Amino acid sequence: MTDQRMKEQPSKQDTGPTASPPPRAFAQGTGIVMQMVGGVLFLSSCCVCSAAFLWDPPLTTPQAKQIAEKGEIPRNSLEHLLDEPDRLGMMLMVIVAPVGGLSLMVFGLGLQSQKPLSGWGAIITNAALLVVLIVAGIALWTGGASVVALLWHAIMSVVVAVLIGFTFVALRQMRADPPSGALHLVPHDYDPKKGL
Numbered sequence: 001m002t003d004q005r006m007k008e009q010p011s012k013q014d015t016g017p018t019a020s021p022p023p024r025a026f027a028q029g030t031g032i033v034m035q036m037v038g039g040v041l042f043l044s045s046c047c048v049c050s051a052a053f054l055w056d057p058p059l060t061t062p063q064a065k066q067i068a069e070k071g072e073i074p075r076n077s078l079e080h081l082l083d084e085p086d087r088l089g090m091m092l093m094v095i096v097a098p099v100g101g102l103s104l105m106v107f108g109l110g111l112q113s114q115k116p117l118s119g120w121g122a123i124i125t126n127a128a129l130l131v132v133l134i135v136a137g138i139a140l141w142t143g144g145a146s147v148v149a150l151l152w153h154a155i156m157s158v159v160v161a162v163l164i165g166f167t168f169v170a171l172r173q174m175r176a177d178p179p180s181g182a183l184h185l186v187p188h189d190y191d192p193k194k195g196l
Contacts, residue, residue, distance in 0.1 A: 023177040027111050027119065027170035034108025034122060034167070037159055041101030048152070049094055086143025092136035093153060100129040104163075111170055114179040119171035126164045133157045 022028065059067070082088065103125040110118025133156055140153050 024114055024173050024179065027173045028114065030166045030170040031108040031111030034104045034111065034163065037163060038101040038104030038108060041097050041104065041156070045094060045097030045101065084143060085139040086145035089136040089139030089143060089145060090149055092132055092139065096129065096132045097156065100125065116179055119174035122167040123171050126160055126167050130160045130164060133160060
């Protein structure tokens with residue numbers, strides 16, 4: 001009985017060769033992380049935009065009429081944004097976060113599917129996003145923004161800075177072993193019963 005069980009169990013020698021990881025595994029993993037971060041950035045900025053009336057209430061009709069009668073410049077104009085750097089920083093973050101989030105998702109998908117130029121697009125997107133976040137941060141921190149805005153900015157900046165390191169390694173991996181760029185098409189004589 002024990003001899004029969006030993007024959008049924010595969011031996012360690014029969015398992016075959018071990019599979020090696022894909023040549024651009026880190027780049028593909030970075031692509032997945034970029035997609036998740038991009039989605040969170042996009043959705044969080046949509047929530048901030050939809051709640052903007054809480055931290056920047058719109059003018060009432062009497063206030064707007066009074067400003068128009070006096071010939072004053074409304075507080076929401078670009079001229080006042082330069083006078084209030086915290087509002088300028090918040091505006092930059094609210095504008096850049098959804099666009100940057102979508103860009104991160106696009107180039108993350110490119111890295112995951114191993115598109116040849118996606119490594120360059122990922123690092124350029126992250127670098128541009130970090131530059132805008134630095135400018136917005138200077139405006140926020142010097143202008144005396146709220147604690148929530150400062151915290152949101154700090155989290156975004158740290159995440160993008162970490163992603164730059166990831167995308168740099170992913171770009172090096174893509175350049176060391178570039179993908180072919182050919183589309184993965186099923187051959188015209190493919191039979192699902194036989195396989196490839």
